[in-house]
Amino acid sequence: MFLFELLKNEIKISSLNRGDSLFVAIFFLVTISLFPLGVGPDTITLSRIAPGIIWIMALLTSIVSLDRLLSDDLDDGTTEMLVSSNIDYTIIALTKIITHWLTTGLPVILMAPLLGLALQMQGSSIGTLIISLFCGTPTLSLIGTFGSALTLNAKHRGILIPLLVLPLNIPILIFGSSCVTLDNINFDPNGSFLVMIGILLIAITLCPLAISILLKMSIEK
Amino acid sequence: MHFMANPNIFSKIMEALIPWVIVIFVFSGTLGLIFALFISPPDYQQGDSVRIMYVHVPSAWMALFSYLMIALGSLSFLIWRHPVGSLIAKASAPVGAIFTILCLVTGMIWGKPMWGTYWVWDARLTSMLILLFLFIGYMLIGNAFENQNHGNKVASIFALAGSINLPIIKFSVDWWNTLHQPSIFSMKGISVSNEMLTPLFLMAICFQSYYLLILFMNIKKQIAIIKINNHIILSISKKEK
Numbered sequence: 404m405f406l407f408e409l410l411k412n413e414i415k416i417s418s419l420n421r422g423d424s425l426f427v428a429i430f431f432l433v434t435i436s437l438f439p440l441g442v443g444p445d446t447i448t449l450s451r452i453a454p455g456i457i458w459i460m461a462l463l464t465s466i467v468s469l470d471r472l473l474s475d476d477l478d479d480g481t482t483e484m485l486v487s488s489n490i491d492y493t494i495i496a497l498t499k500i501i502t503h504w505l506t507t508g509l510p511v512i513l514m515a516p517l518l519g520l521a522l523q524m525q526g527s528s529i530g531t532l533i534i535s536l537f538c539g540t541p542t543l544s545l546i547g548t549f550g551s552a553l554t555l556n557a558k559h560r561g562i563l564i565p566l567l568v569l570p571l572n573i574p575i576l577i578f579g580s581s582c583v584t585l586d587n588i589n590f591d592p593n594g595s596f597l598v599m600i601g602i603l604l605i606a607i608t609l610c611p612l613a614i615s616i617l618l619k620m621s622i623e624k
Numbered sequence: 625m626h627f628m629a630n631p632n633i634f635s636k637i638m639e640a641l642i643p644w645v646i647v648i649f650v651f652s653g654t655l656g657l658i659f660a661l662f663i664s665p666p667d668y669q670q671g672d673s674v675r676i677m678y679v680h681v682p683s684a685w686m687a688l689f690s691y692l693m694i695a696l697g698s699l700s701f702l703i704w705r706h707p708v709g710s711l712i713a714k715a716s717a718p719v720g721a722i723f724t725i726l727c728l729v730t731g732m733i734w735g736k737p738m739w740g741t742y743w744v745w746d747a748r749l750t751s752m753l754i755l756l757f758l759f760i761g762y763m764l765i766g767n768a769f770e771n772q773n774h775g776n777k778v779a780s781i782f783a784l785a786g787s788i789n790l791p792i793i794k795f796s797v798d799w800w801n802t803l804h805q806p807s808i809f810s811m812k813g814i815s816v817s818n819e820m821l822t823p824l825f826l827m828a829i830c831f832q833s834y835y836l837l838i839l840f841m842n843i844k845k846q847i848a849i850i851k852i853n854n855h856i857i858l859s860i861s862k863k864e865k
Contacts, residue, residue: 553782557768567782570757613781620777
């Protein structure tokens with residue numbers, strides 16, 4: 404399987420320049436610790452807005468590394484090499500999506516319980532938060548990589564990526580934070596989970612396809 | 625529909641339609657405003673502020689319609705490489721964004737006396753705001769590339785991804801419990817009396833013809849730009865010979 408070989412390679416590369424994934428983790432940690440300073444250390448307010456804060460920051464963290472995700476390999480010719488050795492564009496797209504999730508989604512999920520405690524969340528709602536992040540962050544990676552593929556070779560990428568990706572990610576934010584909010588007022592959050600899994604399934608079927616088309620276009624241009 | 629894919633034939637159809645569109649625009653606009661402002665009765669709850677509906681609702685319809693045209697044009701451009709599809713999609717974006725802003729602003733003006741607030745974060749309003757972001761994103765990404773043809777293709781793919789927002793806007797009032805009124809037209813029938821439906825219908829025709837007028841003028845401009853560029857390239861290559 405090319406996918407696993409490529410994935411191993413990608414993980415090796417990202418572990419070599421460890422700065423990138425470390426940057427993501429530090430960005431998440433530092434920005435979240437700004438909220439209690441800005442909003443005020445009131446326990447009730449913090450525990451009420453904590454899921455929203457963590458979800459918004461998960462969304463923003465997923466965007467930070469997008470502008471180099473695909474373009475690095477395209478610029479130094481790696482993508483072209485892979486394509487000329489008969490590896491499908493979809494496989495390349497999938498590798499990039501999984502790498503993006505491993506370097507941004509997973510650290511966010513691992514750090515969320517700690518930050519949830521720091522923001523005065525209750526134990527049970529932290530559990531719900533983790534499940535919602537597990538359902539939602541893969542979609543963030545899928546849509547994020549799609550946005551990264553859209554802006555390959557574009558001018559002003561830094562502004563374009565957030566503008567294109569954030570509106571498409573809003574549903575994830577709404578359902579993700581509503582899971583925890585529903586759980587807090589003793590409502591069943593299953594509906595929101597199912598909607599998020601549904602969105603994930605749609606994104607898994609469509610995003611790799613769209614990314615592969617866009618990669619092909621920017622190589623053959 | 626495929627015979628219209630030729631820009632020359634499309635231009636001829638456009639030229640023939642433009643005078644009629646102007647006549648319909650002026651006629652339905654005048655008649656619609658007379659009906660909306662003077663003849664139709666004030667609402668039993670809302671009083672005269674119901675009249676803002678005659679601008680708000682058609683502009684919301686046209687915002688959705690403009691995005692639908694972007695999506696359909698993009699689809700035909702990606703599948704059949706129809707140049708007119710891309711022209712229609714690109715020309716619909718600015719006018720669609722204006723309709724969206726008009727819809728949001730009129731809604732806010734109406735919302736203050738009726739709901740007591742300019743803005744609420746309910747599903748209908750939020751999804752409409754996302755539509756505005758999608759319009760802006762579509763316009764920016766199309767112009768972000770050196771190669772215009774490449775930019776058109778990328779923008780088309782983005783437009784198709786964003787079209788998932790259309791059913792969300794349409795059904796947001798049914799799926800969620802929103803402060804926004806449910807749709808006038810639904811499976812249960814029409815929920816507005818005929819006296820109010822007449823100006824609404826006239827204004828909808830007026831907005832639709834305005835959209836067509838701006839669309840046609842925009843496409844004419846784009847075709848002219850393409851022709852000028854081709855002419856410049858041609859004259860340069862002649863000089864070099």
